[in-house]
Each structure stands twice: as C-alpha cells, then as structure tokens.
Amino acid sequence: MTGTGTPTPPPEASLIRLAREATGLSPESAAAQAEIKLSGSRWRQIEAGYRKDSDKPVVARAHTLAHMAHAVGITPDRLEAAGRPDAAEVLQEIARxxxxxxxxxxxxxxxxxxxxxxxxxxxxxxxxxxxxxxxxxxxxxxxxxxxxxxxxxxxxxxxxx
Structure with missing residues (x-):
C-alpha cells in the first residue's frame, strides 16, 4: 500500500507506466497501438495494479503484458528484470x-x-x-x-x- 491507502503497483506495471509516459502516449493511444484488443481503462487498471471500483488486485496475463510492453518500446530484458520472465518470453516472440x-x-x-x-x-x-x-x-x-x-x-x- 502507498501512503494514500491505494495498493502499490507491481514492478512491471510501474515499468509500463513510465515507458508509456516517456513516449507521450495516453493509455488510450498506447492501448490502440497494442496488437490485441485492449481498452484505455483496462490499460490504466494494469498500470495501477488494482481495480478502482473494487480495490481488487490486477495482474496482467503474460500475453497482455507483452503486447503492452511492445506498444511502448520495452525490451524483453527490462520486462524480465521487472519480475515477469513469462511476459518477456512472449515479448521476444512478438518482437521477432x-x-x-x-x-x-x-x-x-x-x-x-x-x-x-x-x-x-x-x-x-x-x-x-x-x-x-x-x-x-x-x-x-x-x-x-x-x-x-x-x-x-x-x-x-x-x-x-
């Protein structure tokens, strides 16, 4: 939890958010660049690490996270360093x-x-x-x-x- 009582996002979610912000994309624009069906609101949930309507934790599936990472230019190595080797493996195939x-x-x-x-x-x-x-x-x-x-x-x- 952060000081405001909201759950702390997992490391891969923070990495996705930082990379997206560095590219200047909104969550909607980044989601549109992913090669899968993904809404801006779902992108925000994954970045936050929880659903705001229920405070339930949100952890992206490897496939979804890999496509998000690809959309904002994250390498498989960085994704693996963030603790998601499963998504890094998928990202390697996407980036091939x-x-x-x-x-x-x-x-x-x-x-x-x-x-x-x-x-x-x-x-x-x-x-x-x-x-x-x-x-x-x-x-x-x-x-x-x-x-x-x-x-x-x-x-x-x-x-x-």
Missing part, C-alpha cells in the same frame, strides 16, 4: 522480425539493401505489423503519384501540346 505479405509485395521491386534500410527504419520505434504495412502502402502510393506527375507535363505547357 517478420515481414507480412503486404510488406513483401510493397518491397518487391527494391534492391536487398534498400529493403533492409526501410525495414530497419520501420523498426526504429514500436509499430504493429498492420501499421508497418499501412506506412509502406502509403509510401508506395506517394511515390506512384510523384512518378505520374513526372510523366504528365502540366497542361498549357509547350510539352503538353
């Missing part, structure tokens, strides 16, 4: 590099070194696979728009006539 089909098709025409640069850049901060695929599709659409603009001379120019 994998390339979804949408990303592969978006990168197909690039040289291998170009693909590596782009994928490393996308991994510079935690993103869901869905978010990475969306970023790649958006980038590809923008490049196509620019290429189309380069091919079509503006109307009214000598080149267009």
């Amino acid at each position: 590099p994998s390339t979804p089909a949408a990303m592969i098709s978006a990168l197909a025409g690039l040289e291998p070194w170009q693909r590596d640069v782009i994928l490393r850049s996308l991994d510079a901060r935690p993103r869901s696979r869905r978010e990475k695929a969306l970023l790649l599709r958006t980038l590809a659409e923008e490049i196509e728009r620019q290429a189309d603009a380069d091919r079509d001379p503006p109307l009214g120019t000598e080149e267009a006539l």
Whole structure:
C-alpha cells in the first residue's frame, strides 16, 4: 500500500507506466497501438495494479503484458528484470522480425539493401505489423503519384501540346 491507502503497483506495471509516459502516449493511444484488443481503462487498471471500483488486485496475463510492453518500446530484458520472465518470453516472440505479405509485395521491386534500410527504419520505434504495412502502402502510393506527375507535363505547357 502507498501512503494514500491505494495498493502499490507491481514492478512491471510501474515499468509500463513510465515507458508509456516517456513516449507521450495516453493509455488510450498506447492501448490502440497494442496488437490485441485492449481498452484505455483496462490499460490504466494494469498500470495501477488494482481495480478502482473494487480495490481488487490486477495482474496482467503474460500475453497482455507483452503486447503492452511492445506498444511502448520495452525490451524483453527490462520486462524480465521487472519480475515477469513469462511476459518477456512472449515479448521476444512478438518482437521477432517478420515481414507480412503486404510488406513483401510493397518491397518487391527494391534492391536487398534498400529493403533492409526501410525495414530497419520501420523498426526504429514500436509499430504493429498492420501499421508497418499501412506506412509502406502509403509510401508506395506517394511515390506512384510523384512518378505520374513526372510523366504528365502540366497542361498549357509547350510539352503538353
């Protein structure tokens, strides 16, 4: 218990809260970045370590905690140091590099070194696979728009006539 009579959050909950605050995310935004269904209120309960409506302790399942940690950029080592080796193991699998089909098709025409640069850049901060695929599709659409603009001379120019 803290001095105010509220239960002290477990170490992993404090780690999640500190990492989320360091990224500037609200609990709702962080929950939206997790690749599982998780509400902002549930995120708050896990961070607090208890349910405010009943003062019952709340300890996140390993799967949930791992996805929360991934959403705010916590490494498996830090999660294990906070006393949750079970969640750290799950987080290791979540963080394992994998390339979804949408990303592969978006990168197909690039040289291998170009693909590596782009994928490393996308991994510079935690993103869901869905978010990475969306970023790649958006980038590809923008490049196509620019290429189309380069091919079509503006109307009214000598080149267009």
